[in-house]
């Protein structure tokens with residue numbers, strides 16, 4: 001069992017995560033008095049959404065195939081609402097960016113799609129992001145972007161991985177194999 005703190009220290013040093021920002025994707029302003037976000041309330045919201053994407057996400061969570069970690073804020077200080085770590089089953093949500101269990105459910109579905117894509121830093125493309133946003137929309141009725149708008153979002157926000165980052169990841173992996 002990997003300790004989360006060690007995990008983040010190691011992973012963040014290598015920028016192996018992909019993050020999902022919460023800004024710019026909403027049309028509604030936050031409402032007050034929303035139920036608190038917890039793993040239970042997220043699973044409930046996923047079941048309420050009832051789409052195949054939402055139900056698949058809730059099953060993976062419930063069975064412990066996906067490990068969800070709720071933290072007060074993005075540990076990398078970049079204001080991400082959700083993060084998925086390449087090659088892992090770990091998803092992180094930053095509570096300061098989430099206004100409701102429904103919104104959180106959307107982010108979990110987004111990151112779960114990345115888990116199911118089996119992406120690596122080398123294979124990660126905008127199409128993966130496009131699909132992930134479609135899953136997010138299927139799990140969160142307040143996420144109202146059309147396919148065309150999602151495409152625009154993907155085009156202006158990705159890719160995040162530069163060749164330099166990929167090289168550093170390869171160096172790191174080679175070093176691990178030698179040790």
Ligand SMILES: [Zn+2]
Nearest residue numbers: 019020129132
């Ligand atoms: Zn994504």
